[in-house]
Amino acid sequence: MSDKHFFDDPDPTIRLRMWGLGQMVWGAFLAGCFLLGIGGLMVAVWVVGEFLPEESKQAPSPYGAIEVVQPDRFA
Numbered sequence: 001m002s003d004k005h006f007f008d009d010p011d012p013t014i015r016l017r018m019w020g021l022g023q024m025v026w027g028a029f030l031a032g033c034f035l036l037g038i039g040g041l042m043v044a045v046w047v048v049g050e051f052l053p054e055e056s057k058q059a060p061s062p063y064g065a066i067e068v069v070q071p072d073r074f075a
Helices: 012-050
Strands: none
Touching: none
């Protein structure tokens, strides 16, 4: 390919650009690991939910009994 290695170049501008690119790639890698961790947690919750009995999945929502009442300010 090329005999010129940009990361060994004595030019400070090129070295700074290569350092910045390396920092961005490392940050993207860490963000990807974080997203994979969240995805793994969601898969683990789904797997645990698959082991629950079918009756627990068909129960009515506990939030259906909540009644939101707004105070009457102009009475």
